[in-house]
Amino acid sequence: MNTTTLPSTQRAGPPCPWRGLPLLRAMYRDYLGFTSGLQRDHGDVVAMRIGPERSLDLFHPDDVRTALVDHADHLVRWERGVSVLSQAFGQGLLVAEGDAWRRQRRMLAPGFQPRRVQGYAALMVDAAREALDGALPPGTRQAVLPMEDLFNALTMDVIMRTLFSSRAPAVARAAAQATQVLSQEALQEMFWPFSLPDWLPLPHKAAKRRALGVLNGLVDGEIAARRALPVEQAPSDDLLAMLLAVRDEDGSALNAAEVHDQCMVMFQAGHETTATALLWWAWLMAGHPEAAARAQQEVDAVLQGRDPAAADAQALPWLGATLKEAMRLYPPVAAIMTRRVRRPFELRGQVVPAGTLLRITPWVIQRDARWFAQPAAFVPERFLGDTSSQPRSAWMPFGVGPRVCIGQHFALLEMTLVAAMLLQRFTLHRVPGEADPVPRMHVTLRPAGVLRLGVGRR
Numbered sequence: 188m189n190t191t192t193l194p195s196t197q198r199a200g201p202p203c204p205w206r207g208l209p210l211l212r213a214m215y216r217d218y219l220g221f222t223s224g225l226q227r228d229h230g231d232v233v234a235m236r237i238g239p240e241r242s243l244d245l246f247h248p249d250d251v252r253t254a255l256v257d258h259a260d261h262l263v264r265w266e267r268g269v270s271v272l273s274q275a276f277g278q279g280l281l282v283a284e285g286d287a288w289r290r291q292r293r294m295l296a297p298g299f300q301p302r303r304v305q306g307y308a309a310l311m312v313d314a315a316r317e318a319l320d321g322a323l324p325p326g327t328r329q330a331v332l333p334m335e336d337l338f339n340a341l342t343m344d345v346i347m348r349t350l351f352s353s354r355a356p357a358v359a360r361a362a363a364q365a366t367q368v369l370s371q372e373a374l375q376e377m378f379w380p381f382s383l384p385d386w387l388p389l390p391h392k393a394a395k396r397r398a399l400g401v402l403n404g405l406v407d408g409e410i411a412a413r414r415a416l417p418v419e420q421a422p423s424d425d426l427l428a429m430l431l432a433v434r435d436e437d438g439s440a441l442n443a444a445e446v447h448d449q450c451m452v453m454f455q456a457g458h459e460t461t462a463t464a465l466l467w468w469a470w471l472m473a474g475h476p477e478a479a480a481r482a483q484q485e486v487d488a489v490l491q492g493r494d495p496a497a498a499d500a501q502a503l504p505w506l507g508a509t510l511k512e513a514m515r516l517y518p519p520v521a522a523i524m525t526r527r528v529r530r531p532f533e534l535r536g537q538v539v540p541a542g543t544l545l546r547i548t549p550w551v552i553q554r555d556a557r558w559f560a561q562p563a564a565f566v567p568e569r570f571l572g573d574t575s576s577q578p579r580s581a582w583m584p585f586g587v588g589p590r591v592c593i594g595q596h597f598a599l600l601e602m603t604l605v606a607a608m609l610l611q612r613f614t615l616h617r618v619p620g621e622a623d624p625v626p627r628m629h630v631t632l633r634p635a636g637v638l639r640l641g642v643g644r645r
Contacts, residue, residue, distance in 0.1 A: 198243065198537075200234035201225070207237035215378045218628045219521060222548045226555075232535065242525075242544035246551055248558065248578035250534060254545055255523075255580075255588035258532040265525035265544060271376045274385075275369045275399060277448030280593065281456060288590075290435055295449070295593060298429040304596045305497035306424065307349045311601050312494050314344040315608045322613075322642065329643035331618055334469050335634070338462040338605075339363040345601055346457045350450065351409045352422040362405055365398035366459050370630040372398075406450045410443075426453065453594075455630070460519040461598050463631040464584075465605060466638060467517035468510055470624065471565050473615035473640050478567055482506045483610045483645075490607065500603045506610075508567035510602050514584040516565065521550040521632040523586055549583050550632070616641040 203210060214221045222244060225233045231247035245251050254262065263284050273282045280291045297303065318341035323330055340356070343363040347353045372395045376382050385392050385399075413427055422428055430446050441449065472479040482505055486495075489502045500507070526545040531538045539545075554562045558581035559569060585592040592598070609615075618641055624634035 198232055198234035199229045201229065203236045207235060210235060211237050211378070219548075219550050219626060222522070222546070223551050223554075226551050240544055241540075241542070242546060243539065244546045244548070246548070246555070248552060248580035248583075251547055251552070251580045251583070251587055252578075253534055254526070254532075255547070255586075255590075259588045259590070261528060261530040261532045262526040262545065263529050265527055268377055268524045271373050271382065274382070275373065275402070276451045276455060277444065279445070279448035279452035281452045282448075291441075291445070291449070292589075292593065294433045294435050294441065295430075298426065298433065299593050299597060301596045304600055307597070308495075308497035308600060308604060310348040311345050311604050312496075312608070314341060314348055315605045316494065318344065319608055319612055323644065327644075329641060331639050332642050333637050334466055334640050335462070335638055338465045338469075339367070339458070341605065342458045342462040342465070342601070343454075345461075346454060348425075350426040350453055350457075351413075352425045352427075353409065358405060361401050362454060363458060363462075365401040366455050367629075368394050368398035369402075370455070370459060370633075374629050402451060402454060406447055406454070410446060410450070456592070457594055457597065459631050460592075461601055463519040463633060464510070464514055464517075464598070464602055466634070467632075468513035468602070468606065469609070469615055469640060470617070470638060471513050471516070472509065473617045475565050476616070478509060478565065479610070479615065482509055482606075483614075486607045486610050490611065492611070495604050495607045497600060497604075499607070500600060503603060503607060504571060505567065506606055507603060508570040510599075510606060511570045511582070512565055512567040515553045515559065515582055516563075517626060517632055518549040518553060518584040519631045520584065520586070521548065521626070521628060523547040523549065523583075552580070553582060553584075555581070612645060614643045614645060616643070 201210065210221075225235075225244050226246040231245070231250060233244040233246070235242050235244070245254060264282075269282055269284070276282055278287060280288065280295060283291055318337065322332060322337055340360050340363060343359040343366075344354075344356065347355060347359050347362075372391060375391075383389070383392070385396055409427065413421060413431070427446075427450070430441055430449055434440055472482070485503055485505045489499055523546075526547075528539050528541050528543045528545065531541050533539075553559065556562045558577055560566075580587045585595040585598075618639050621639065624636065624638045626632050627635040
């Protein structure tokens with residue numbers, strides 16, 4: 188087949204005066220609105236030039252698969268994104284490329300298989316029980332709660348227990364706050380061509396230094412304490428034990444820096460994305476009482492008042508559908524890290540040149556009426572029927588291709604258990620007079636302000 192190599196400027200896209208700087212400003216101010224406008228105005232493959240960079244935004248699920256699955260080995264992660272994230276997460280699985288990434292993925296994958304993940308269910312349930320039973324003061328029937336604080340603390344407690352076999356609520360709260368600071372700072376820095384030194388006496392730099400100090404101190408302290416324990420006293424079934432014990436095909440272990448970096452990644456990826464998904468799910472359920480009542484009836488019928496277990500997740504299809512629909516409307520990672528084309532490949536009969544940047548935005552793809560009828564509506568039923576006619580990558584909250592989130596089974600199990608236990612205990616409602624939350628891009632998709640819900644005991 189003959190193909191033509193076309194520079195990205197010959198594809199559909201907006202005008203790029205002043206080397207695209209007005210586009211960059213618009214993207215910075217409202218990334219989600221900006222990318223939604225690109226797809227609406229210019230179609231599924233949109234070309235832009237910003238500064239020296241030529242880029243394509245891909246909005247069709249088939250094109251996403253062509254790039255991230257069929258030609259994954261032609262791509263690397265955008266250098267600026269890697270540089271920013273590596274400041275906090277070193278060269279862990281979230282950041283590593285090439286042979287280093289393949290080695291880490293190969294070594295860690297067995298620890299995140301569904302059967303292994305199910306072994307953490309009891310720890311997830313213990314953390315959820317403690318957080319939810321203490322959510323309302325004793326004797327209080329209902330209250331208005333900042334839900335972000337609840338879910339941040341709960342999911343960080345899960346990570347502390349499953350990663351370190353540790354139960355330290357105050358430490359978990361401090362770690363949750365630190366990850367939020369680093370997430371916000373990381374997105375801000377990605378819009379600049381370089382990072383200012385962290386030692387500068389600026390308020391946001393001071394906040395970043397404190398956050399890094401909290402997480403590095405916590406991780407280093409836990410690793411040191413574990414290494415100091417006699418073998419017979421050390422936990423053998425948590426994630427840190429897995430990181431210390433895992434061996435590659437040649438018998439090599441993760442070195443000290445790799446163990447540290449993987450722990451840092453687990454704090455961010457294992458806590459923040461799950462807390463974000465639960466936050467938006469709770470808001471949607473509070474606004475759709477019929478869907479919430481149906482989920483409560485399902486939970487009550489299956490669990491009969493007992494705590495859930497890993498095996499119960501499959502018996503809660505409606506609850507699972509509400510979680511999936513929440514992640515469709517509000518994907519925790521609303522934009523996948525930009526990719527750099529290092530070797531040309533064909534897309535729609537044209538060759539994408541080496542050097543092109545590819546941007547993929549699940550927020551836009553998952554709200555496309557071609558794949559999801561009533562795309563802005565909360566319709567969990569869509570995940571109960573036959574979805575075989577839907578493009579394979581139309582729903583992609585965990586990514587697509589070889590770099591799909593390694594912790595997706597962990598996250599889905601945790602979200603299901605926490606959601607079931609919340610519905611056992613409480614009803615949710617929106618606070619009259621409060622405006623709907625406005626989504627804002629950090630590393631994850633967070634409300635611009637405090638999201639409060641009314642919580643009442645059942």
